[in-house]
Amino acid sequence: MLDLAFIRANPDIVKDAATRKRVAIDIDHLLALDTRTQELRRQVEAARARQNQLSKDIQAAGKDQEARIAAIEAGRAVAAETKVLEPQLRDLEVELRDLLLRVPNIPDASVPTGRDESENVEFKKVGTPRDFGFTPQDHVAIMARLDMLDVERGVRVAGSRSYILKGDGVRLEMALIQFAIDRISQKGFTPLSVPALAREFCFIGNSQFPRGKDQVYALEGEGEADEPQLFLVGTAEVAITGMHSGEILDGAELPIKYVGVSPCFRKEAGTYGKDTKGIMRVHQFTKVEQYIICQNDHEESVRWHEALLANAEDIVTALEMPYHVVLVCTGDLGDGQVKKYDIECWVPSEGAYRETHSDSYFHDYQARRANVRYRDAEGKVRFVHTLNNTALASPRIMIPLLENHQQADGSVTIPPALRPYLGGQTEFRPKR
RNA sequence: GGAGAGAUGGCAGAGUGGUUGAAUGCGACCGUCUUGAAAACGGUUGAUGGAAACAUCCGGGGGUUCGAAUCCCUCUCUCUCCGCCA
Numbered sequence: 001m002l003d004l005a006f007i008r009a010n011p012d013i014v015k016d017a018a019t020r021k022r023v024a025i026d027i028d029h030l031l032a033l034d035t036r037t038q039e040l041r042r043q044v045e046a047a048r049a050r051q052n053q054l055s056k057d058i059q060a061a062g063k064d065q066e067a068r069i070a071a072i073e074a075g076r077a078v079a080a081e082t083k084v085l086e087p088q089l090r091d092l093e094v095e096l097r098d099l100l101l102r103v104p105n106i107p108d109a110s111v112p113t114g115r116d117e118s119e120n121v122e123f124k125k126v127g128t129p130r131d132f133g134f135t136p137q138d139h140v141a142i143m144a145r146l147d148m149l150d151v152e153r154g155v156r157v158a159g160s161r162s163y164i165l166k167g168d169g170v171r172l173e174m175a176l177i178q179f180a181i182d183r184i185s186q187k188g189f190t191p192l193s194v195p196a197l198a199r200e201f202c203f204i205g206n207s208q209f210p211r212g213k214d215q216v217y218a219l220e221g222e223g224e225a226d227e228p229q230l231f232l233v234g235t236a237e238v239a240i241t242g243m244h245s246g247e248i249l250d251g252a253e254l255p256i257k258y259v260g261v262s263p264c265f266r267k268e269a270g271t272y273g274k275d276t277k278g279i280m281r282v283h284q285f286t287k288v289e290q291y292i293i294c295q296n297d298h299e300e301s302v303r304w305h306e307a308l309l310a311n312a313e314d315i316v317t318a319l320e321m322p323y324h325v326v327l328v329c330t331g332d333l334g335d336g337q338v339k340k341y342d343i344e345c346w347v348p349s350e351g352a353y354r355e356t357h358s359d360s361y362f363h364d365y366q367a368r369r370a371n372v373r374y375r376d377a378e379g380k381v382r383f384v385h386t387l388n389n390t391a392l393a394s395p396r397i398m399i400p401l402l403e404n405h406q407q408a409d410g411s412v413t414i415p416p417a418l419r420p421y422l423g424g425q426t427e428f429r430p431k432r
Numbered sequence: 433g434g435a436g437a438g439a440u441g442g443c444a445g446a447g448u449g450g451u452u453g454a455a456u457g458c459g460a461c462c463g464u465c466u467u468g469a470a471a472a473c474g475g476u477u478g479a480u481g482g483a484a485a486c487a488u489c490c491g492g493g494g495g496u497u498c499g500a501a502u503c504c505c506u507c508u509c510u511c512u513c514c515g516c517c518a
Binding site for chain 1 (some may be wrong): 450451461477478480481482487488497499
């Protein structure tokens with residue numbers, strides 16, 4: 001969420017940002033609504049002030065029945081007035097906030113303008129795709145030979161985009177997750193295992209809602225309509241943004257560095273026909289997420305954004321996979337994101353780089369929505385800045401991992417960094 | 433799932449209809465004293481909007497009233513007991 005005062009002062013910057021992010025929003029309408037709200041608020045507050053004064057008059061009147069009755073009568077009249085005005089104000093405020101929640105954040109000047117992911121810009125390439133000397137198999141074939149995966153029965157159980165990991169597939173997933181948590185926590189990040197179920201305010205705070213609501217699984221409320229609804233998180237980020245909601249942190253504690261792990265659920269609405277094979281795009285997966293809460297300072301955010309990228313690159317490098325980093329263009333940026341890097345790992349069977357990590361910063365956009373603040377050195381209360389990046393998402397990471405390390409005989413070499421998490425094992429080998 | 437008790441400032445804890453945005457204690461900060469520190473003493477110490485006046489906030493929402501932290505309804509959360517359970 002942007003500061004309303006900023007929108008008032010810079011409507012053109014906000015409009016331009018929305019256009020470049022390809023977000024349809026009527027800023028002029030928002031500002032008109034804001035003006036009306038302010039006017040009405042002035043009226044309501046004046047009425048309330050009169051009401052408070054009369055209240056004091058009633059006390060001051062004491063035993064003077066005449067003055068007392070007169071003041072009570074006047075009070076009644078004002079109360080009737082506020083009773084009419086207050087609901088009007090409340091409605092306006094709700095309407096204004098709903099609109100405000102849809103105003104996207106301003107992209108950084110370094111972000112290229114573009115309509116969708118095809119206009120993302122590669123700015124770093126590391127490693128060279130291997131020359132196999134044989135036709136590399138895709139991850140589905142490799143995992144089948146290693147008896148790691150059963151998609152058919154996964155689909156029987158839970159429908160399309162579901163899967164069952166099996167045997168070494170399970171061992172590999174657990175090893176990867178533990179490896180990622182260790183690797184990041186060694187850099188001073190506190191591990192968190194967070195709820196995969198969260199309330200609506202967490203999603204609003206994170207800026208997943210209102211726009212991304214169609215990608216989120218909602219749980220049926222069983223009882224009353226006003227029972228708080230729960231949703232399945234698409235990333236631990238949602239829960240982590242929510243966990244400090246309403247707090248005023250001590251500035252001395254910042255930056256707070258978390259590495260959170262959770263199951264993640266995504267409806268993948270509107271992706272029919274995309275990545276239908278294997279485990280590239282699934283409804284449920286596990287993700288280890290890096291998360292930073294830092295001071296309200298652009299340079300600080302930028303520093304951590306780069307640091308989070310370096311951490312993710314370190315993981316990809318340790319797993320010995322060729323990758324490149326793209327600078328995500330405005331049209332492919334989320335509402336709240338100021339700037340985003342994606343790491344894409346080389347997938348030999350596709351002859352393409354595919355996204356495995358996503359590194360973004362938000363300035364105080366999420367903090368404003370989730371109301372997470374801190375007291376700075378001068379004692380001033382300010383909104384924090386938030387950032388997050390993937391550390392590792394499974395099973396997707398298995399695709400480049402298994403494909404890049406496959407051998408002609410169907411075995412897969414395990415990168416040395418991962419071996420300690422698999423009891424020192426050096427390779428996965430087909431049973432026959 | 434059933435029965436009961438509670439939710440107040442960073443923490444503890446008063447406050448059951450009218451200068452209570454909130455006593456008191458602790459903590460924190462500033463100062464005096466001290467070679468330094470401790471102790472003692474004095475002072476300061478919530479947030480949001482607003483230039484200010486002022487308005488709002490005592491778990492959330494709604495209601496009663498001229499007036500609500502205080503009364504009513506409802507939701508959430510915490511605790512105790514029973515049931516169930518990994």
